[in-house]
Amino acid sequence: xxxxxxxxxxxxxxxxxxxxxxxxxxxxxxxxxxxxxxxxxxxxxxxxxxxxxxxxxxxxxxxxxxxxxxxxxxxxxxxxxxxxxxxxxxxxxxxxxxxxxxxxxxxxxxxxxxxxxxxxxxxxxxxxxxxxxxxxxxxxxxxxxxxxxxxxxxxxxxxxxxxxxxxxxxxxxxxxxxxxxxxxxxxxxxxxxxxxxxxxxxxxxxxxxxxxxxxxxxxxxxxxxxxxxxxxxxxxxxxxxxxxxxxxxxxxxxxxxxxxxxxxxxxxxxxxxxxxxxxxxxxxxxxxxxxxxxxxxxxxxxxxxxxxx
Amino acid sequence: xxxxxxxxxxxxxxxxxxxxxxxxxxxxxxxxxxxxxxxxxxxxxxxxxxxxxxxxxxxxxxxxxxxxxxxxxxxxxxxxxxxxxxxxxxxxxxxxxxxxxxxxxxxxxxxxxxxxxxxxxxxxxxxxxxxxxxxxxxxxxxxxxxxxxxxxxxxxxxxxxxxxxxxxxxxxxxxxxxxxxxxxxxxxxxxxxxxxxxxxxxxxxxxxxxxxxxxxxxxxxxxxxxxxxxxxxxxxxxxxxxxxxxxxxxxxxxxxxxxxxxxxxxxxxxxxxxxxxxxxxxxxxxxxxxxxxxxxxxxxxxxx
Numbered sequence: 001x002x003x004x005x006x007x008x009x010x011x012x013x014x015x016x017x018x019x020x021x022x023x024x025x026x027x028x029x030x031x032x033x034x035x036x037x038x039x040x041x042x043x044x045x046x047x048x049x050x051x052x053x054x055x056x057x058x059x060x061x062x063x064x065x066x067x068x069x070x071x072x073x074x075x076x077x078x079x080x081x082x083x084x085x086x087x088x089x090x091x092x093x094x095x096x097x098x099x100x101x102x103x104x105x106x107x108x109x110x111x112x113x114x115x116x117x118x119x120x121x122x123x124x125x126x127x128x129x130x131x132x133x134x135x136x137x138x139x140x141x142x143x144x145x146x147x148x149x150x151x152x153x154x155x156x157x158x159x160x161x162x163x164x165x166x167x168x169x170x171x172x173x174x175x176x177x178x179x180x181x182x183x184x185x186x187x188x189x190x191x192x193x194x195x196x197x198x199x200x201x202x203x204x205x206x207x208x209x210x211x212x213x214x215x216x217x218x219x220x221x222x223x224x225x226x227x228x229x230x231x232x233x234x235x236x237x238x239x240x241x242x243x244x245x246x247x248x249x250x251x252x253x254x255x256x257x258x259x260x261x262x263x264x265x266x267x268x269x270x271x272x273x274x275x276x277x278x279x280x281x282x283x284x285x286x287x288x289x290x291x292x293x294x295x296x297x298x299x300x301x302x303x304x305x306x307x308x309x
Numbered sequence: 310x311x312x313x314x315x316x317x318x319x320x321x322x323x324x325x326x327x328x329x330x331x332x333x334x335x336x337x338x339x340x341x342x343x344x345x346x347x348x349x350x351x352x353x354x355x356x357x358x359x360x361x362x363x364x365x366x367x368x369x370x371x372x373x374x375x376x377x378x379x380x381x382x383x384x385x386x387x388x389x390x391x392x393x394x395x396x397x398x399x400x401x402x403x404x405x406x407x408x409x410x411x412x413x414x415x416x417x418x419x420x421x422x423x424x425x426x427x428x429x430x431x432x433x434x435x436x437x438x439x440x441x442x443x444x445x446x447x448x449x450x451x452x453x454x455x456x457x458x459x460x461x462x463x464x465x466x467x468x469x470x471x472x473x474x475x476x477x478x479x480x481x482x483x484x485x486x487x488x489x490x491x492x493x494x495x496x497x498x499x500x501x502x503x504x505x506x507x508x509x510x511x512x513x514x515x516x517x518x519x520x521x522x523x524x525x526x527x528x529x530x531x532x533x534x535x536x537x538x539x540x541x542x543x544x545x546x547x548x549x550x551x552x553x554x555x556x557x558x559x560x561x562x563x564x565x566x567x568x569x570x571x572x573x574x575x576x577x578x579x580x581x582x583x584x585x586x587x588x589x590x591x592x593x594x595x596x597x598x599x600x601x602x603x604x605x606x607x608x609x610x611x612x613x
Contacts, residue, residue, distance in 0.1 A: 052418045099601050105417050106357055110556055111600045114593045117549065121590045231549070235425060242422060272436060279429030286423045287411055 014156060023148035027220075028260060030152045033159040034216050035240060036256035040166055040249070041209035042237035047246035048170060049202045050182030051101075052109045054234055055116020056210055058096075061123060061229035063089040063211025064218040065130060068139040078141045082158075082215045089211020090204050092119070097203035101196050104185075113231060120229035135225035139218050155216055162209055163253075169205060170249055178202055210237075239278060242285055324459035329578045331458065335467040337574020338474040339536075342529030343547055344554040345481065345566045346522030352498035352561030353518045356409060356420045360427035362548030363435075364523050368397045368530025369539045370435055373444040386449040394527035401523025405516050413515070428544060436541055444539040466535060473532070478567055485563055494518060498561050550577075553596045559609020568607065 018026055038060055045051040063085035070081035096115040103111055123130045130136070145151050169175055178198055180188040185195050218224045227233060236259075237252070244255025262281075267274045347361040375389035404427065412420055447453070448466045455462040485491035493514055496504045505511040530547075537543070550573060558569025573592065580591050605611045 046418070050418075052421065054421075099597070103600065103604050106421070106560075107600060107604045109418075109421060110357075110552065111597060111604075113549075113552070114556075114597045114600065117593045118590055118597070121593070125590070232545070238422060238425075273433065275429040276433035279426040279431075279433070282426035283408060283423055283430070286415075286419050286426070287408060 015153075018149040018152060026148040026152040028264060030148070030155045030220055031217075032256045032260045033155050034213050034220065035236065035260065036253040037159045037162050037216070038210055038213035039237040039240035039244075039252035039256055040163060041206045041213065043241045043246055043249075043252045044166060044170065044202055044206045044209075046238070046241060047248075047251070048175065048182065049178050049199060051199060051203070052105075052112075052238075053100075053203075053206075054109045054113035054231065055096075055119075056112070056206075056237055057229050057231065057233035058116040058119035059089040059093050059207035059210040060214035060217070060233065061119060061224075061226075062092045062207075063214030064224045064228050065123060065136070065214075066211070067215035068136045068218045068224040069130070071139055072136050078145070078219055082212075082219070085215025085218075086208040086212040089214065090208035092211075093204045093207025094200070097200050097207070101199040101203055113234070116229065116231055116234055120226060120231070123229055124226040130226070133226065135223050137223045139224060140222050141219045145219075151220060155220065158212070158216060162212055166205075166209060167249060174198070174201070239282055242282060324461045327459045328461045328463055329582065330575065331463060331471065332467060333575035333578030334474070334571060335470040335574070336577055337571035338470050338477075339529050339533045340550060340554050340574055341474070341567055341570035342477065342532070343526050344551040344558070344570050345563065346525035346529075347551055348555045348558070348561055348563070348566045349494070349525075350519055350522040351555070353494055353501075354409070354413065354515050355417065355501075356413075356424065357560070358519075358522070359421065359424040359548060360404070360431060361522070361526050361551060362544040362546070363428050363431040364397050364401060364526035365530035365533075365547045365551075366435060366539075366541075366544040367400060367431065368393050368527030369446075369534040369537070369543065370439050370444070370530075371396045371527070372446055372531040372534040373439070373539050376446050383450060390528075390531050393531040394524045397527025397530070398520045398524035401526075402516060402520045404523075405519040409519065410512070410515070428548075432541060432544055441541065446534040446539065448535040464536075470532065470536075481563065490517075550592070553592050556596050556606055557599050559606025561610070562606065562608040565606055565608030 014029075017029060021029075038056075042053065042056050045053055045056075066088035067078075067081045067085040070076040070084055071078060076084075096112070100108060100111045100115065124132060126132070127134075140146060141151060141154070145154050177188065177193045180191075180193060181195050181198050188198075189195050214228065217228075240255040240259045241252040242255065243258050244253065245251035262277070263274065266277055343361060343365050346364075347358055350356060350358050350361075371393035372389055375393055376386060379385035379389060408423065408427075409420070412423060452466040452469055455464045456468065457463070483491075485495060493504065493509060496509075497511065497514060497518075501511060504514075554569040554573050555566055556569075557572065558565030558567070576592060576595070599606060603609075
């Protein structure tokens with residue numbers, strides 16, 4: 001992780017951002033924080049557990065819809081609805097995860113995709129409850145959080161706490177056991193690690209934080225749509241983590257920054273070329289830069305590979 | 310029985326069922342052409358080619374262009390049907406030699422992600438080349454009408470597809486089980502290292518298989534072009550359905566893919582009758598059940 005001094009500098013800079021930046025950039029930073037959390041949660045599986053989920057949008061969407069439905073249908077205030085988002089997503093991840101972690105590699109990815117598409121279709125088709133294609137509109141935070149600066153601070157604090165919790169998970173004995181499972185499941189089993197249970201717990205934690213990111217995004221966006229659960233959305237955290245590097249805790253955060261800034265620069269000018277660019281970057285990263293862009297920077301303290309921490 | 314007829318009023322409608330079965334089988338045929346290529350590529354190279362739906366889409370778009378530029382003669386359609394898949398095969402060859410060959414030894418996750426990157430690149434290139442509007446291909450004159458099957462109209466073009474299905478399946482079977490090349494392919498799905506150790510140029514075999522699989526996807530797309538709106542986004546639809554087919558049948562299994570494709574085709578045509586709202590959920594639910602009970606598919610082999 002960051003050295004204490006650079007962490008302080010970064011935090012001060014983030015806290016001071018609203019003084020210097022126009023609202024548009026605060027919204028961009030808010031989005032970066034949210035997708036950074038989503039990608040970090042995703043990377044708990046991919047980078048630390050060696051599990052590739054192709055259906056993580058499902059948990060993002062479960063969180064987003066749980067929060068939005070509570071606000072819209074039950075009139076629950078936002079600050080009470082948001083904590084429900086990770087809980088609902090965690091329950092979903094537990095139910096699906098029980099089946100998914102029984103499989104490995106390609107089959108793991110495929111079953112996660114299948115469950116993801118089921119979630120998408122249910123949201124899409126259950127019009128009376130979820131609004132179907134029209135989504136749910138008017139999911140705004142209370143007035144005191146509505147300004148870009150206020151929501152920016154709010155998202156920053158929530159994401160910061162979540163990242164701190166995720167880092168604690170990674171740094172715990174559980175996190176080390178998870179890495180052992182990634183490196184060599186059989187050997188991990190020999191030394192007494194319950195492989196499937198570790199994978200399932202990681203899956204549920206990852207799902208919960210993806211759901212929290214979804215809930216945060218619902219209130220940022222003011223609306224939720226079935227697209228949140230679509231399989232192309234599942235590739236977003238993947239691309240972000242890959243851009244930044246899956247081998248470090250901070251990689252997905254750097255990747256989120258690069259992803260959103262590039263998206264803003266390119267889609268503003270040439271929206272048509274954005275997927276082309278994204279696809280080319282992904283291909284390039286895999287063929288040429290397996291460590292992601294963080295890997296390019298060499299062994300800086302904050303880009304330390306997972307294995308050596 | 311009363312309850313059944315109340316719930317599903319079409320169940321006593323014999324002709325309707327016949328037509329549904331036949332259209333289900335023809336949809337299954339398109340699916341088979343795409344899925345068998347995907348399954349073949351996986352069997353030999355161990356790469357799940359997520360860009361396979363994109364190859365199908367490119368095949369359909371090439372068909373659109375070829376039918377447009379060729380002179381309006383009865384043979385034009387058939388020439389286009391032969392040439393369009395060849396274009397896709399070339400595209401597949403370029404991708405295999407230029408990109409995939411570099412990553413066969415890498416983490417399977419990276420291979421999946423790379424082929425996903427290809428989806429994005431190809432879909433944008435198709436958008437730039439053909440524009441955002443839907444295209445259509447008119448059916449050849451001889452097959453433009455419809456015939457009466459049990460009193461119900463049935464498009465005659467689908468009859469061509471239904472007739473072609475067994476032919477393609479038999480030819481593929483002959484290739485796999487009666488030629489030396491097919492033997493090498495089957496050997497590669499069992500043990501690639503051993504095949505290489507025996508002096509077979511495995512790298513060349515990979516390229517051939519990838520090109521052949523791409524050709525099959527392109528052929529499926531070209532053949533399907535007159536029956537659908539050729540549109541951006543068909544890559545994703547086809548990919549997810551082909552995915553279900555190969556998972557149900559067993560990745561790398563020829564017979565499994567055939568059965569899976571027909572099953573999914575029938576499921577789609579009857580799913581719309583039985584559970585109109587949830588036919589897609591049904592598809593994925595079945596795939597999930599298969600993955601839970603037999604992760605390697607109905608006729609596949611368990612992972613080593």
